[in-house]
Amino acid sequence: MTFSQRADPLVRFKSAFFDGLAPHELSHVLSSARQCRYRAGAVVASQGMPANSLYVLARGRARFFFLTPEGHKIVLMWLPVGEVIGGAALQSRLSDYIVSTETVKDCTILVWDKPAIRRLAIRYPRLLDNALNMAAEYFTFYVATHVALTCHTAPQRLAAILVNLAQGIGRKVSKGMELDVTNEELAEAANVTPFTASRLISQWQRRGALVKTRGKILLQSPGKLLLSAA
16 A cells, blocks of 8 residues: 555644634644555656645655656656645646656645535635745746756756755754755756766765765755855
């Protein structure tokens, strides 16, 4: 089984999707969801499938990816707690998921089917406003990524990916921000080869901008990293 439905008490977390809701409104919205637990590596929503459910990540970590017609997997964006998955379910017309979503760690995810989340959005219009704000943030991220891929050098792209990931999914520790990410994942995100990613990360480690261990990166100095990549 890739997931299980649980009757645990509702997980408490912050999400921009719920901004501005009164406590009783938030309680109603949360209690209307199914709370599901997914194992790491599970596909929550698949591109091209009908957008019949909306998900909010309550615990763990996930990411968007896209499969090309040739079967190449392109990792698009890492998702921290609070992010919405499958926002197309809010649309009145029938639509499909544009990208797929997979869990990176074991996750707890709240799930609403399309009729339920649309009823809630009509009753609490702030939900739709928040979803539009989050969609605008995704578009901003896409524009920044496209500009980086078009105009920036490989070191600049990789450094920007590291800094953005640290701000989005990093864990604050005593010596900086810690990331659970591999060289291969960084290479895909920055559109460089794994060899180039490994070489640059080793170079930045010698300069004291970061520390690389197996499956983790400790970003010690974002400023030094960006300066080294310039």
